[in-house]
């Protein structure tokens with residue numbers, strides 16, 4: 102596929118990205134793009150992988166050209182390869198803008214909110230995103246309306262605002278939500294937000310670009326915690342912002358440079374290396390998650406399981422319409438309340454008790470162990486990030502932990 106032109110055009114700051122010979126066939130599918138995009142030019146004796154360039158500055162004198170690499174806070178060859186690849190994967194006409202962490206990317210996207218503007222946020226979302234919005238509000242920089250993101254009518258009403266409140270300037274979406282796995286009706290919310298004059302930002306961390314392409318559904322901005330599935334090995338912290346809109350792209354780029362929230366070259370190189378296997382990892386993790394969810398739904402020591410793959414899950418039909426697969430995070434409420442959930446975490450021997458998600462290794466945690474997690478998240482909710490191990494080993498470990506935890510409690514099985 103010919104590399105998408107950069108929105109700043111041939112004279113823009115990233116024009117160098119468009120200069121390379123690119124003889125890839127047209128119409129490559131996402132799983133192929135994850136492997137093929139962001140490669141150096143095919144030249145005799147050239148490397149097949151981009152270099153890790155460890156230089157804070159570049160040889161330069163005189164008035165710098167618009168596309169000249171000058172200083173590593175502004176860009177490096179290692180970033181360029183990753184940014185091109187993720188841009189193509191997300192179906193964006195412009196390269197991604199890599200950031201030092203998912204939160205740095207989120208802060209850059211929130212900076213698109215006009216000062217004092219109103220943002221509509223999900224009741225349940227990544228807790229630090231919610232904390233960030235609350236901090237903006239506390240400092241008088243934003244007004245925040247929280248709403249159940251899977252309740253389309255409530256979101257539409259929130260976008261229009263209460264009498265005297267005025268319409269929202271931004272809609273912030275997670276789908277599926279962290280950690281409740283609610284699914285938003287993305288096309289409907291994008292239409293409603295645009296009708297109200299609001300910018301739509303989607304945190305696509307849980308779905309990944311292989312599972313969901315919000316820009317194609319009309320969203321204005323996508324953010325990722327690259328830390329999770331994109332990098333995929335629990336060894337880097339990194340984030341990215343994507344947008345097709347040239348003016349928004351320029352603003353996010355300026356924000357990154359002004360705030361200096363930039364990534365190190367090693368991290369970006371590791372993320373691109375991890376992204377090469379995204380399709381394989383996700384396929385396996387999603388299949389494992391669906392199978393584990395199906396078995397958990399019939400488990401005697403389970404009160405509730407949420408995963409959009411389950412036919413009777415409230416988000417199933419929507420997810421089937423707008424996603425490719427159902428993701429690999431699930432929510433589980435074991436018997437015995439918060440103590441029962443803690444006992445499950447203490448009993449697993451293969452699953453890792455750890456925060457985070459999206460790595461090859463399966464992890465679980467009780468979210469309300471954090472005093473900062475929303476009180477509307479049940480105290481006994483375990484978030485499970487299902488990895489790529491053999492599903493029978495994962496099941497044997499989880500089943501044994503659920504049974505032993507329930508046995509320690511006064512519960513009839």
Ligand SMILES: Cc1ncc(COP(=O)(O)O)c(C=O)c1O
Pocket residue numbers: 202203204205227275279304306307325326327328329338339340457
């Ligand atoms: C949905 C979601 N968005 C953003 C983030 C923040 O990303 P990072 O940890 O890379 O700053 C997380 C982290 O858990 C997340 O789960």
